[in-house]
Amino acid sequence: MTGYIEKKHTFRSWVIEKLFMGKTIKEYLKGLITPFNFVAALILLVGVPVSVYRFTQGIGPSTNLSDNNPWGLWIGFDVLAGVALAAGGFVMGTAVYLFGLKEYHPTVRPAVLTGFLGYFFVVVGLCFDLGRPWRLPYPMFVSVGVTSVLLLVGWHVALYLATQFVEFCPALFEWLGLKNFRKWVIKLTVGATIFGAILSTLHQSALGALFLLTPGKLHPLWYSSFLPVFFLISAIVAGISMVIFESMLSHRVFGNRINHQGVDFDKLTLGLGKAAAIGLFAYFALKWVGVAHDNRWDLLNTPLGHWFLVEVFIFVFFPCLLFTWAVRKSNAALVRFASIITVIGIIINRINVAIVGLNWNLEDRYFPHWMEFAVTITIITVGVLTFRWIVNRMPVLYEHPEYKEIDQ
Amino acid sequence: MEISRRKFLKSISAASGASLVSKSQFAHGAERFTGWPERFGILTDITRCVGCRSCEAACNEINKLPAPKIPFEDQSVFEKIRRTDAQIYTVVNRYPNPKPGGPAVYVKKQCMHCDEPACASACLVKAFKKTQEGPVIYNKDVCIGCRYCMTACPFYVPAYEYDEPFKPEVKKCTMCFERISKDGIPACVEACPMEAMTFGKRSDLIRVARKRVIEQPDIYIDHIYGEHEIGGTSWLYISGVPFEKIGFRMDLGTTPYAELTKGFLGAVPLVLILWPAFLIGVYMFTRRRQEMVETEAENFEIEEDQQ
Ligand code: SF4
Numbered sequence: 226m227t228g229y230i231e232k233k234h235t236f237r238s239w240v241i242e243k244l245f246m247g248k249t250i251k252e253y254l255k256g257l258i259t260p261f262n263f264v265a266a267l268i269l270l271v272g273v274p275v276s277v278y279r280f281t282q283g284i285g286p287s288t289n290l291s292d293n294n295p296w297g298l299w300i301g302f303d304v305l306a307g308v309a310l311a312a313g314g315f316v317m318g319t320a321v322y323l324f325g326l327k328e329y330h331p332t333v334r335p336a337v338l339t340g341f342l343g344y345f346f347v348v349v350g351l352c353f354d355l356g357r358p359w360r361l362p363y364p365m366f367v368s369v370g371v372t373s374v375l376l377l378v379g380w381h382v383a384l385y386l387a388t389q390f391v392e393f394c395p396a397l398f399e400w401l402g403l404k405n406f407r408k409w410v411i412k413l414t415v416g417a418t419i420f421g422a423i424l425s426t427l428h429q430s431a432l433g434a435l436f437l438l439t440p441g442k443l444h445p446l447w448y449s450s451f452l453p454v455f456f457l458i459s460a461i462v463a464g465i466s467m468v469i470f471e472s473m474l475s476h477r478v479f480g481n482r483i484n485h486q487g488v489d490f491d492k493l494t495l496g497l498g499k500a501a502a503i504g505l506f507a508y509f510a511l512k513w514v515g516v517a518h519d520n521r522w523d524l525l526n527t528p529l530g531h532w533f534l535v536e537v538f539i540f541v542f543f544p545c546l547l548f549t550w551a552v553r554k555s556n557a558a559l560v561r562f563a564s565i566i567t568v569i570g571i572i573i574n575r576i577n578v579a580i581v582g583l584n585w586n587l588e589d590r591y592f593p594h595w596m597e598f599a600v601t602i603t604i605i606t607v608g609v610l611t612f613r614w615i616v617n618r619m620p621v622l623y624e625h626p627e628y629k630e631i632d633q
Numbered sequence: 634m635e636i637s638r639r640k641f642l643k644s645i646s647a648a649s650g651a652s653l654v655s656k657s658q659f660a661h662g663a664e665r666f667t668g669w670p671e672r673f674g675i676l677t678d679i680t681r682c683v684g685c686r687s688c689e690a691a692c693n694e695i696n697k698l699p700a701p702k703i704p705f706e707d708q709s710v711f712e713k714i715r716r717t718d719a720q721i722y723t724v725v726n727r728y729p730n731p732k733p734g735g736p737a738v739y740v741k742k743q744c745m746h747c748d749e750p751a752c753a754s755a756c757l758v759k760a761f762k763k764t765q766e767g768p769v770i771y772n773k774d775v776c777i778g779c780r781y782c783m784t785a786c787p788f789y790v791p792a793y794e795y796d797e798p799f800k801p802e803v804k805k806c807t808m809c810f811e812r813i814s815k816d817g818i819p820a821c822v823e824a825c826p827m828e829a830m831t832f833g834k835r836s837d838l839i840r841v842a843r844k845r846v847i848e849q850p851d852i853y854i855d856h857i858y859g860e861h862e863i864g865g866t867s868w869l870y871i872s873g874v875p876f877e878k879i880g881f882r883m884d885l886g887t888t889p890y891a892e893l894t895k896g897f898l899g900a901v902p903l904v905l906i907l908w909p910a911f912l913i914g915v916y917m918f919t920r921r922r923q924e925m926v927e928t929e930a931e932n933f934e935i936e937e938d939q940q
């Protein structure tokens with residue numbers, strides 16, 4: 226009898242400690258009333274009914290998609306941009322575990338968590354877009370279309386999601402206090418990192434390869450046989466930029482939770498900035514090789530051509546210069562600023578390929594329905610809330626005191 | 634603005650050139666598929682079409698599609714250029730005759746039943762299939778509704794049931810697969826009072842078409858649309874006016890779309906083998922280097938102790 230009470234008691238304290246961060250439920254609920262949460266609640270208030278509408282009434286009434294424009298915001302932004310921005314996990318994992326850049330270790334966990342959640346919510350977004358989302362496993366198990374680039378994307382995203390979960394498990398097990406599991410799963414880290422790097426290389430470029438099938442539809446300035454390479458390089462840069470951007474945000478928002486002793490975050494930021502500058506420069510140069518290859522210089526002096534120049538100069542070349550300058554001047558703040566422009570630039574690129582440049586020669590152009598925006602914003606909000614929930618509880622931004630020494 | 638054919642071809646060769654290794658591998662491994670020899674096709678002679686839309690009506694009936702918004706007899710439908718959609722598998726459009734004073738030109742449009750279809754190469758669940766008989770058919774039981782087939786089809790043919798929340802399907806002309814596999818002929822061909830369409834073995838149709846074009850050069854222009862376009866299609870057209878003036882794309886090239894992604898897909902196994910080898914190599918190298926640094930540091934300490 227007493228044993229039972231004790232057990233109940235420990236469960237209660239476990240809940241309080243793990244889920245309510247050591248506060249009583251009352252305190253916890255009170256703590257939830259913040260301006261940020263208020264905005265998030267408003268978004269969900271719109272987003273949840275819109276989602277219900279989408280799944281009960283169909284894609285037609287809730288989007289502006291059509292037979293001519295079958296792909297829209299959910300593919301262009303949620304999937305294409307989402308996957309690119311979530312590349313940080315693979316980039317940092319490779320840098321630290323494979324290339325031995327140990328000093329970047331503190332960035333790995335947040336990057337892996339962003340990667341995992343990023344991919345997870347990409348799949349959620351995809352489910353909104355698919356006509357029959359419940360058939361998601363079909364390409365893997367029921368009918369396998371081996372000639373399809375999209376099959377490759379599907380398989381890889383699924384496997385990569387699993388890999389990132391494995392990579393995140395140590396944090397999860399530390400939080401739950403499962404020492405043995407943690408010990409076991411940490412042994413998988415290097416293997417998972419290698420596996421993740423291969424999968425990422427392939428599916429990031431495969432997303433670009435999807436558009437190899439649209440030569441007559443995609444604007445020639447964006448269509449290129451180099452699309453797979455463009456997508457891969459820009460994803461690596463996007464991943465690095467997201468890591469910079471995110472560690473800045475984390476410091477602002479979760480400052481009290483970060484305690485990597487002796488880590489000079491400015492120095493790490495500068496190092497990442499250097500990598501981003503090199504990546505962006507390669508990307509910029511390749512973009513022009515692409516244009517030269519198809520010899521469509523004449524198109525540059527058209528409205529869409531001007532937009533192409535904006536993308537390439539303001540959102541690729543300019544941040545490239547900024548990164549270089551900032552690194553030379555050891556200005557970490559400027560690196561952070563450049564990373565924001567880069568991230569915006571990659572989003573613009575994906576939207577240009579999937580929406581602006583696609584079907585450019587049709588009169589019937591697409592612009593998203595407000596409900597498409599609502600769903601996208603809702604998914605991002607839920608993603609951010611999940612990230613915050615986890616970061617507030619698990620050892621992501623700080624090292625768990627009990628495990629500090631073990632890996633050294 | 635159109636991409637010129639030459640440039641287009643160039644961009645295709647670039648696409649396959651991106652991975653030379655895989656390309657040559659394909660060249661040795663498999664002969665390029667040149668189509669089922671006995672496949673059927675349909676030849677549409679645009680000069681004979683009078684725009685009566687009997688084919689549209691027949692298609693509507695045989696596929697049990699809902700009644701059209703504008704009745705089949707109503708000529709006002711020609712005011713706008715239409716495309717196929719989930720409830721209309723074929724449309725007849727009217728174009729002004731580019732020759733001054735010539736009669737209006739009517740063009741029937743539907744799925745081209747490509748020999749190596751873009752839709753089929755795009756689909757990740759093999760929902761589209763080029764049958765030996767010729768038609769490209771769709772299997773609704775595996776389709777997940779990603780609509781990549783629609784993005785890929787260069788002719789803007791497949792349509793989606795966007796308003797169907799639970800069982801949406803991709804819809805397009807089936808070339809009356811059921812009927813022709815029972816020795817029938819497609820409903821539209823049968824319905825046409827002008828014999829504008831001919832159904833038969835594709836190889837025979839090419840001969841028929843060529844004969845007409847060669848024997849009556851004053852009536853026909855010298856091109857059989859679909860003979861070579863994107864690797865050939867089962868549906869063929871001959872016309873009295875240039876095809877680009879009546880809504881046909883002339884910039885599609887002759888390379889099947891399936892080839893466009895073969896280079897990339899061919900490179901995948903290569904990445905799967907070389908990348909891990911490279912990464913493991915890097916990993917071992919950095920580990921070894923670190924060990925060396927550590928032992929050196931130790932040696933250094935020992936030396937210092939000894940002094
Ligand atoms: S015309 Fe389009 S839908 Fe028809 S077979 Fe060719 S690619 Fe497929």
Ligand code: SF4
Pocket residue numbers: 755756757758759760761775776777778779780781782783803
């Ligand atoms: S919508 Fe269906 S048929 Fe078209 S590519 Fe996707 S799964 Fe295949």
